[in-house]
Amino acid sequence: MSRVRVHNFSISIDGYGAGPRQTREEPLGVGGEELHSWFFPTDMFQRMIGNVGGTTGADNDIAARSGTGVGAYIMGRNMFGPIRGPWTDEDWRGWWGKNPPYHSPVFVLTQHARSSIEMQGGTTFHFVTGGIHEAMDRAKAAAGEMDVQIGGGVSTVRQYLEARLIDELHLAIAPKLLGSGEHLLHGLDLTALGYTCASHVPTAVATHVTLTKTES
């Protein structure tokens, strides 16, 4: 059965998924990029940016689960780009260049309608103004028997957790403090929402945990 998954979602020791003061230069906010230090050296990421010779091992094995068996993606509008409010710059086509690493439909949550954008390599960005349930319905229809992956960011993952629509959430806890920014879990009672910690793989650079939703 098709599942809804989140992968490679990095948080700080104090629970932040992004730092404060997000800008075009620092899209993850001050200090936010450091949360992903475990990910950048991996073979998975290095291949994504056209390199070879990345690290193998547990971090890479876990990182590489992202995208596997996935037929459609959902992301928040702030993950798609730095523009807030109306689409004043229609030339913005995401952070990922002409051939984004999704190779399937990507449903972008936004309050501002925009025509779909077909990219190279099979990625098409669709802009969904009807909320998280509409985006999920469209992503599931597009994915068919395959899984739906939620890319992020914090606000999007929080909304889907609260709606109990995520089956599997991989968190990478980085050995960093952020102090402020976007907190992933504050105010969400994951136990009451039916989640448990199903796996725990610590490495030298991150602690990987997978939270899964028990059937209710």
Next chain:
Amino acid sequence: MSRVRVHNFSISIDGYGAGPRQTREEPLGVGGEELHSWFFPTDMFQRMIGNVGGTTGADNDIAARSGTGVGAYIMGRNMFGPIRGPWTDEDWRGWWGKNPPYHSPVFVLTQHARSSIEMQGGTTFHFVTGGIHEAMDRAKAAAGEMDVQIGGGVSTVRQYLEARLIDELHLAIAPKLLGSGEHLLHGLDLTALGYTCASHVPTAVATHVTLTKTES
């Protein structure tokens, strides 16, 4: 120079240091005791309760730093016992039996005065009604050249973090979700308070991080 330290402070993935609904039977709240699963098998803990043959290795090495070089302790009144409000039961002398594992003065924060209690093995419980600064002054005077250790619980550690009076805080992040309870760091901006993550030792059963305060 004498330092103020916290050791073996366990929190859940979602940041709780104790679970909800604390009772005499479950002093750490529902699910709270599980946060310490990494600690119970260690040689350090097993010796503390009179056994031999506990585990050695990184978890034990880290656990055993607790108490080393410590000349006085501070703890919150809820860590000392389950009684709330006035001391209706003067027979309560802590959770630890006749010979508590402190072997030095222990300053208990409370709003209700009570005479000091001299226990076996060098532990004396003193009850401090003047707040966290008075407790710290008295603990430092008692410790002399040695360090002061803050035992807990969550509220006590939070207050001393906010006052920037903790030099070193060892957290053990357990691979558990609690969902609710007492959150250790919510609303505290540790970066602004001057803390950084100084060490990171992941093991099969917990992720150990040490946060230290930079001088200002």
